[in-house]
Amino acid sequence: MVHxxxxxxxxVGKATAVAEIISSIPGVLxxxxxxxxxxVIVRAEADTVDDLGRMVVAQVQKVDGITRTLTCPVVHL
Known part of the structure; x- marks a missing residue:
């Protein structure tokens, strides 16, 4: 599992609406x-890095009001 x-x-003024919509996407914790x-800061999980990337590109970035995203996978060193 990748987090x-x-x-x-x-x-401006869209953060609350964006957070509410993104909350309903499968994999968003x-x-x-x-x-x-x-x-807005989102914590998400997916089975693989590729699945995570697909979720961000196909679902998260499609939400109206988003201007930019930065995805930071969690690593365990």
């Missing part, structure tokens, strides 16, 4: 509004 944080920038350079 990742997805950092999301949104259009949490989606929360935050302050700082990013507007």
């Amino acid at each position: 990742a944080y997805i950092l999301i920038q949104t259009e 949490t989606a929360e509004d935050v302050t700082g350079p990013y507007d």
Whole structure:
């Protein structure tokens, strides 16, 4: 199982709506509004890195109001 944080920038005033929509995507564990350079931080899981990438590109990035994403897979060193 692969876990990742997805950092999301949104259009002004869209963070809450984006977090609510993303919360319903399968594999998303949490989606929360935050302050700082990013507007929403998502914790997600998938079976493989490829599945994670497909989820981000095919589902997360399609949500209206998102301007940029940064996916940070969790590593165990």
